[in-house]
Amino acid sequence: MASDNRIASLRPATRLVHGGTLRSQFAETSEALFLTQGYVYPSMEAAEARFNGEDPGFIYSRFSNPTVAMFEERMALLEGVEAARATATGMAAVTAAIMGQVKAGDHVVGAKALFGSCRYVIEDLLPRFGVETTLVDGEDLDQWRSAMRPNTKTLFLESPTNPTLSLVDIAAVAEIAHAGGATLVVDNVFATPMLQSPLQLGADCVVYSVTKHVDGQGRCLGGVILASKAFIEAHVHNLLRQTGPAMSPFTAWVMLKGLETLDLRVTAQNAAAAIVADFLAEQGVIERVIYPFRADHPQHALAKRQMRGGGTLVAFELANKAKAFQAANALRIIAISNNLGDSKSLVTHPATTTHQRLPAEVRAGLGIGEGMLRLSVGLEDVEDLKDDLSQAFESLGR
Numbered sequence: 546m547a548s549d550n551r552i553a554s555l556r557p558a559t560r561l562v563h564g565g566t567l568r569s570q571f572a573e574t575s576e577a578l579f580l581t582q583g584y585v586y587p588s589m590e591a592a593e594a595r596f597n598g599e600d601p602g603f604i605y606s607r608f609s610n611p612t613v614a615m616f617e618e619r620m621a622l623l624e625g626v627e628a629a630r631a632t633a634t635g636m637a638a639v640t641a642a643i644m645g646q647v648k649a650g651d652h653v654v655g656a657k658a659l660f661g662s663c664r665y666v667i668e669d670l671l672p673r674f675g676v677e678t679t680l681v682d683g684e685d686l687d688q689w690r691s692a693m694r695p696n697t698k699t700l701f702l703e704s705p706t707n708p709t710l711s712l713v714d715i716a717a718v719a720e721i722a723h724a725g726g727a728t729l730v731v732d733n734v735f736a737t738p739m740l741q742s743p744l745q746l747g748a749d750c751v752v753y754s755v756t757k758h759v760d761g762q763g764r765c766l767g768g769v770i771l772a773s774k775a776f777i778e779a780h781v782h783n784l785l786r787q788t789g790p791a792m793s794p795f796t797a798w799v800m801l802k803g804l805e806t807l808d809l810r811v812t813a814q815n816a817a818a819a820i821v822a823d824f825l826a827e828q829g830v831i832e833r834v835i836y837p838f839r840a841d842h843p844q845h846a847l848a849k850r851q852m853r854g855g856g857t858l859v860a861f862e863l864a865n866k867a868k869a870f871q872a873a874n875a876l877r878i879i880a881i882s883n884n885l886g887d888s889k890s891l892v893t894h895p896a897t898t899t900h901q902r903l904p905a906e907v908r909a910g911l912g913i914g915e916g917m918l919r920l921s922v923g924l925e926d927v928e929d930l931k932d933d934l935s936q937a938f939e940s941l942g943r
């Protein structure tokens with residue numbers, strides 16, 4: 546893609562619209578959707594050259610596909626990194642980024658507060674293959690330091706965390722990782738690429754569930770792994786090619802269209818979430834509001850240092866589970882769903898849904914109360930969201 550050097554010097558919103566565009570002979574405006582499994586060669590010699598790497602074209606869509614390649618290139622340009630690999634889901638990206646770095650006898654450190662399936666990979670899956678794992682309180686840098694062992698290969702974290710929106714100091718954990726000869730992988734879903742750049746803070750690899758804000762309109766599942774060419778070659782490239790969690794070209798096409806409006810959507814949803822957080826803090830029935838860019842967030846200074854906005858999610862607590870259920874059930878615009886990053890505002894009760902699998906005491910340790918709700922703020926008019934929340938809270942008095 547000849548235009549890449551020019552595009553890399555442009556601002557993020559422009560890269561999101563033009564990055565990676567690979568036009569066919571028809572010179573289409575919008576990215577083409579190449580629904581093809583394979584590719585034909587003009588001769589056996591050409592096929593041989595393709596396979597031995599002399600001719601860098603496409604071979605088979607499990608390895609790469611023009612539409613998927615456009616999506617990968619656009620993501621790499623957005624994140625300002627050399628290489629990207631798209632996957633079928635966010636969890637395929639997380640699993641490959643971690644598993645690709647380790648073998649039996651190695652050690653992995655993860656923060657305790659993780660998306661449920663990420664926690665499963667570290668806590669349950671890795672040990673089955675002889676990889677030792679330690680879970681630490683991500684906010685406590687001493688715990689990261691003391692968890693390091695000579696065989697520690699990689700550290701994994703999410704910031705802000707799901708659902709309590711606590712933060713991990715990415716630059717500090719990257720330093721700890723590198724001092725011990727390990728890498729740092731960051732799941733940057735909650736912050737989005739628009740509001741936080743882990744690679745610039747020292748992380749070695751960033752993963753996204755593009756199911757969330759990148760699609761942002763509730764259609765397709767997908768994931769992406771972003772890192773240096775060396776990291777991708779050493780840890781991810783062959784694992785993905787040979788085990789096959791490839792993104793479908795259709796999904797890549799949807800995600801390309803999602804990226805074109807990502808900046809607009811995240812900017813609007815971030816602004817609305819900040820307004821909703823302040824609004825919630827004024828409601829008598831709400832015991833606690835958690836939002837990284839509010840001055841009462843315990844890690845507000847860190848949030849301002851490593852994020853460019855507080856994000857599109859707000860967590861808040863009512864007195865108990867019954868009140869949380871009653872309030873959520875009374876909402877008319879905001880829908881009950883465990884998804885996030887959507888143009889539609891969505892609310893979930895983490896203790897009984899996304900974090901139900903965890904024992905009650907582990908949940909309590911993570912600060913996930915029985916009265917906590919997590920709100921993903923969408924693209925509706927924020928005044929309608931405030932009205933909807935108001936009428937739901939009023940119903941609690943009845």
Ligand SMILES: *Cc1c(COP(=O)(O)O)cnc(C)c1O
Nearest residue numbers: 634635636660732734754756767
């Ligand atoms: C949704 C999510 C994932 C998993 O992504 P899928 O696309 O559902 O596989 C991983 N990490 C975080 C933080 C998420 O929100």
